[in-house]
Amino acid sequence: MDIYKEMCDLIGKSKVSINETLLQHHSKDESDYEAVKPDVVVFPETKDDVVQIVEYANKHHIPVVPFGAGSGLEGQAIPIHKGISMNFERMNTIVEVRPEDLVAIVQPGVTRVQLNEELKKYGLFFSVDPGADASIGGMAATNASGTLTVRYGGMRDQILNLEVVLADGRVIQTGSLAKKSSSGFHLNGLFVGSEGTLGVFTEIALKLHGIPENIVAARCFFKTVRDSVDAAVSILTAGIPIARIELVDSRSIKAVNAYSETDYPEAPLLFLEFHGNQAGNQEDIEFVKEIVEEAGCLEFLFETDSLKRALLWKARHELNYALRHGSRELASMTTDVCVPISALSDNVEFADTQLDVLGLKGGIVGHVGDGNFHVMILFDPNSLEEIDKAKDLNRQIVNKALLSGGTCTGEHGVGLGKLKYQRQEHGEALDVMIAFKQLLDPNNILNPGKVLPINEKNA
Known part of the structure; x- marks a missing residue:
């Protein structure tokens, strides 16, 4: 199967690349784990592009690995089973700022610095500061935090809603724009920190804060x-x-x-x-x-x-x-x-x-x-x-x-490096997480080999 040709036919040649330099760039992140080049890099520009890519990959059992700014530290963006690396740099629109609600709605490729530059004119800022100019999608995927977490909280505390493309192509909303809710399960909490293993983010609604006097x-x-x-x-x-x-x-x-x-x-x-x-x-x-x-x-x-x-x-x-x-x-x-x-x-x-x-x-x-x-x-x-x-x-x-009652990762995520500690930390709760993964992604195409130590022949 020629994945490059199939992707070109599906979403357009301008959004697909097998350039050797680009493949190499998408083979690694800021970690020291072994680089693995994907078969192809795609640059979706719309939610529909993402849906088409994921549906095709699911049908043909091809791995899909989201790629933000490449600043991760645990190998989350490394396509260890090759397949499709999905780069979100073209989905970098700040869709809407609602200053009266202290809310911004952004696409996943928007970066932290880009967002805060836009928010200055409203007297607002987005508080999560991991140091690197990471993408909002990547920060949500790893539940990033940083120096301001003690006062404002990490990514999981800042997200009101996610638009997510599931492995079968369905598109869901995980929350609302309300500041709190007692309705249904807390899907925001499930998807934030899932590192691209449960779904692909296409839009994110964020809480904002006033710039201090x-x-x-x-x-x-x-x-x-x-x-x-x-x-x-x-x-x-x-x-x-x-x-x-x-x-x-x-x-x-x-x-x-x-x-x-x-x-x-x-x-x-x-x-x-x-x-x-x-x-x-x-x-x-x-x-x-x-x-x-x-x-x-x-x-x-x-x-x-x-x-x-x-x-x-x-x-x-x-x-x-x-x-x-x-x-x-x-x-x-x-x-x-x-x-x-x-x-x-x-x-x-x-x-x-x-x-x-x-x-x-x-x-x-x-x-x-x-x-x-x-x-x-x-x-x-x-x-x-x-x-x-x-x-x-x-x-x-x-x-x-x-x-001491702590965790193996506070903000960098599990990726490849912390897989071996998941059973030790979570016990039988790990089986519940694996069950969620198998329910939402039975073909194990979404960032396989990360977060959960799934034996893929049984996935």
């Missing part, structure tokens, strides 16, 4: 990682409406200084941000200052200037690049566990200690306001010993998180 950023340094995490937990349990609270360890600060030519003290650091009015923020800052000083803060500085504040957060968002910059010959592996706040200090300190015990390079960062932290592990890809050490550290961190 006053924003203040702060940074505070500590002697140890445990001191910094304990301070973060104290801030949260005090009920302060913090907008961002990010941990950066001393290894990462050292890398940031080298990469960004900054001069931060090379000690564990909390980045903080306050959203509100000037009087309220000032009151919160004073309260936080008391808390962190009691927790052993070495230095507390705050910044209201928007440019300097942007530079501060730019340094935080570029940490991955900073850590890799000084060791370009090394490969990387990034953990993504999330634990209850009460278990955060123990889990972060454990990871910090094990990095040293195993003699691995890397750093620890985290959205500690919601219990989510990452260890970026650097290792020599030509050393079997270092590869084994990196895998062992990842396993240890995940196992400790699960024993």
Whole structure:
């Protein structure tokens, strides 16, 4: 079967490609998993295009793998069984902004930065900030979150409705534009985070937020990682409406200084941000200052200037690049566990200690306001010993998180890397998830091999 010819006949030659460079581009994402080229790349422009592609693929049992910005970290966009890579860059229209309802309706190819640029004129913003300029469709598919989650929530909290094309070509709406509902099952929650395994998103209705009147950023340094995490937990349990609270360890600060030519003290650091009015923020800052000083803060500085504040957060968002910059010959592996706040200090300190015990390079960062932290592990890809050490550290961190009542992934998604932990984390509930998958996609064409460890001959 010539999939390229069939796709050209179905949706038009201008929307289909087998260009070698494009196939290579769609063979991977930002992860280090092995690249696999699709048979063909398609660029749907309408919902009808998506329906036709999926119906054809279902009829002929051809895998379909959605592709957004390619910024995923767990291999979700890699077409491990080849087939069709469906790129949404041409479905990038902001369909409607309803400022009076605090709602935007967008196509899946719209990016986070694109949306927020449009929302500025309404005095609104979309709050989920994973760092990369990811597509909204990809962010919904992985239930992405980021630095603002502690205040506003992740993607699952921001989605009112999804227009979804199912494997058999049916088109459904999973919600409404109302802020809440007690009607029917919560399909938004089922499809958000499903990583393209249950359906293909063609339109997304999002909650918006007003741009705060006053924003203040702060940074505070500590002697140890445990001191910094304990301070973060104290801030949260005090009920302060913090907008961002990010941990950066001393290894990462050292890398940031080298990469960004900054001069931060090379000690564990909390980045903080306050959203509100000037009087309220000032009151919160004073309260936080008391808390962190009691927790052993070495230095507390705050910044209201928007440019300097942007530079501060730019340094935080570029940490991955900073850590890799000084060791370009090394490969990387990034953990993504999330634990209850009460278990955060123990889990972060454990990871910090094990990095040293195993003699691995890397750093620890985290959205500690919601219990989510990452260890970026650097290792020599030509050393079997270092590869084994990196895998062992990842396993240890995940196992400790699960024993603490946490999860193997807080925001990056399951993809390929977290498949092996799904039974351990979910137990018999995993069988319920597999049953949903088999009901909606009996031929297992939608991003097969991701999220659920399905034995495909039985799918």
